[in-house]
Amino acid sequence: MRQPESDGNLAISSDPADAAKRRRRRRRGGRGRSGATAVHDAPQPVAVREPLLFPLPATPGLFCDNPAIERAIAEAGWQQPTPIQERTLPVLRRGGDLVGQAQTGSGKTGAFGIPIMEKLDPELHVVQALVVVPTRELAEQVTTELNRLAKYTGLKALAVYGGVGYERQLQGFNRGDQIVVGTPGRIIDHLERGALSFSDVRMVVLDEADRMLDMGFQPDVERILRRTPRERQTALFSATIPVEIHDLIYKHLRDPEWVRIEMEIPTVDTVRQVYYEVAERDKFDGLLELLEMNDWPSVLIFRHTQRGVDRIEGLLRRKRYSVAAIHGGMTQAMRQASLNLFASGKVRILIATNVASRGLDIPDVSHVVNYDMPEDLDTYVHRVGRTARMGKQGTAVTFVGEGDLDMFDQLQRRLKDQLLPERLALYG
Numbered sequence: 001m002r003q004p005e006s007d008g009n010l011a012i013s014s015d016p017a018d019a020a021k022r023r024r025r026r027r028r029g030g031r032g033r034s035g036a037t038a039v040h041d042a043p044q045p046v047a048v049r050e051p052l053l054f055p056l057p058a059t060p061g062l063f064c065d066n067p068a069i070e071r072a073i074a075e076a077g078w079q080q081p082t083p084i085q086e087r088t089l090p091v092l093r094r095g096g097d098l099v100g101q102a103q104t105g106s107g108k109t110g111a112f113g114i115p116i117m118e119k120l121d122p123e124l125h126v127v128q129a130l131v132v133v134p135t136r137e138l139a140e141q142v143t144t145e146l147n148r149l150a151k152y153t154g155l156k157a158l159a160v161y162g163g164v165g166y167e168r169q170l171q172g173f174n175r176g177d178q179i180v181v182g183t184p185g186r187i188i189d190h191l192e193r194g195a196l197s198f199s200d201v202r203m204v205v206l207d208e209a210d211r212m213l214d215m216g217f218q219p220d221v222e223r224i225l226r227r228t229p230r231e232r233q234t235a236l237f238s239a240t241i242p243v244e245i246h247d248l249i250y251k252h253l254r255d256p257e258w259v260r261i262e263m264e265i266p267t268v269d270t271v272r273q274v275y276y277e278v279a280e281r282d283k284f285d286g287l288l289e290l291l292e293m294n295d296w297p298s299v300l301i302f303r304h305t306q307r308g309v310d311r312i313e314g315l316l317r318r319k320r321y322s323v324a325a326i327h328g329g330m331t332q333a334m335r336q337a338s339l340n341l342f343a344s345g346k347v348r349i350l351i352a353t354n355v356a357s358r359g360l361d362i363p364d365v366s367h368v369v370n371y372d373m374p375e376d377l378d379t380y381v382h383r384v385g386r387t388a389r390m391g392k393q394g395t396a397v398t399f400v401g402e403g404d405l406d407m408f409d410q411l412q413r414r415l416k417d418q419l420l421p422e423r424l425a426l427y428g
Contacts, residue, residue, distance in 0.1 A: 125176020
C-alpha cells in the first residue's frame with residue numbers, strides 16, 4: 001500500500017476521495033483550530049425573511065385574532081369581510097343562534113367557518129361541528145373552503161355524502177376529524193350504523209336550508225338536530241325564507257338573531273321586465289295565450305311548489321307542448337335529464353321551483369315567467385337573472401294575481417320604471 005507523501009509537517013493523502021473531503025471541509029470553513037478561525041473571520045449570515053407570496057388582509061385581525069386562522073385567510077387572498085361576514089361573525093362569536101339570509105357567493109362559508117375554527121379544540125379528536133348541506137357538490141365545496149381555513153389550526157373537515165363508498169368517510173371518523181360536512185341521507189346512514197356520534201358537537205350549521213326543504217329533507221334535518229346536544233349553537237343560512245323554514249327555526253333555534261343581506265337590483269339593459277294582472281283561476285289560460293301568440297325560443301316558468309310544477313307540466317303536455325320539469329322531489333339523475341333536454345333545445349319549456357334551479361347552468365333562456373309571484377325581492381332577482389346572460393336579450397314576465405298585491409307593491413317600489421304593465425287578450 002502506498003504511503004502518503006509528507007512535507008514534514010502534515011500528511012496529505014493523494015486519494016481522490018480524500019481530496020473531495022478536504023474540499024468539502026474548506027467550503028464548510030475547515031476543522032479544528034483552522035476551521036474555527038475561518039468561521040470567526042467569515043461574515044455572519046443575516047436572517048432574511050422570506051417574501052410573502054400572498055396579500056395580507058387590509059387590517060391585521062380584521063377577520064380573526066387567531067394567528068393560524070389569519071394566516072390561512074391571508075393565503076386565500078381575502079382583503080375585506082363581506083357584508084354577511086361583517087354582520088354574522090360577532091353574533092356567532094358570542095355564541096348566539098343565527099338566521100342568515102344571503103345568496104350563494106356572498107361569503108357565507110367564511111361567515112360560519114371562521115367561528116367554527118375559533119371555537120373547536122384541535123386536541124380533541126371527535127366531531128365538534130356539523131354542517132348540513134343539500135347536495136354532494138356543495139358538501140365538497142364547503143369542505144374544501146373549511147380545510148383551507150383550518151390549514152394551520154390542526155382541525156380537519158370531512159365531506160360525507162351518498163353515492164360513494166363508506167371507507168374513506170369511516171377513515172375520517174376514526175382519524176378524529178373534528179368537522180363533518182354532509183348531506184342529510186348519508187349523515188343519518190352513519191348515525192344508524194353507529195359509526196358517527198354527535199355527543200360532542202358544539203355548533204351546527206344548516207346551509208342552503210331552502211334547497212334542503214325543497215328537496216324533501218326537512219324530516220331528516222330535524223332527526224339529525226335531535227341527535228345533537230340541546231346546548232349546541234345553531235346557525236341557519238338560506239337565500240330565501242319560505243314558511244316551512246320558519247317552522248324549522250322556531251322548533252330548533254333559540255331566540256336567533258336575524259341577518260338579511262339585501263341583494264342589489266341589477267340594472268340589466270338587455271332584460272325587458274313586464275307584468276300582467278290576472279286572476280288566479282285564469283293564470284293557465286294567460287300562459288297559453290302568451291305561448292301561442294309568441295314564438296319564444298326557450299321559456300323558464302317558476303312555481304312555488306313541487307305540486308305546482310307537476311300540475312303545469314301535465315297541463316302543458318296535454319296541450320302538446322314540449323316540456324320538462326325540475327324540482328327537489330326528483331332524483332339528481334331526473335333533474336339532470338330535464339336540464340339536458342332543455343339546454344339542448346329538445347324541449348323549449350322548463351318548469352322549476354326556485355331552489356331546484358339555483359346553481360344550475362342554464363345558459364340560453366329567452367323568457368322567464370313568474371307564474372307564481374316571487375316570495376321576496378331576492379327571489380325575483382334570482383329568477384330574472386336566469387335570462388339575458390352574456391349580453392343576450394331576454395324578457396321577464398310576472399303574473400300578478402289577487403293575492404299578490406303586497407309583494408307586487410314592494411317590487412314596484414324597488415324597480416320603479418323598470419317594470420312595465422301589459423294586458424292579456426283574454427280580458428279584451
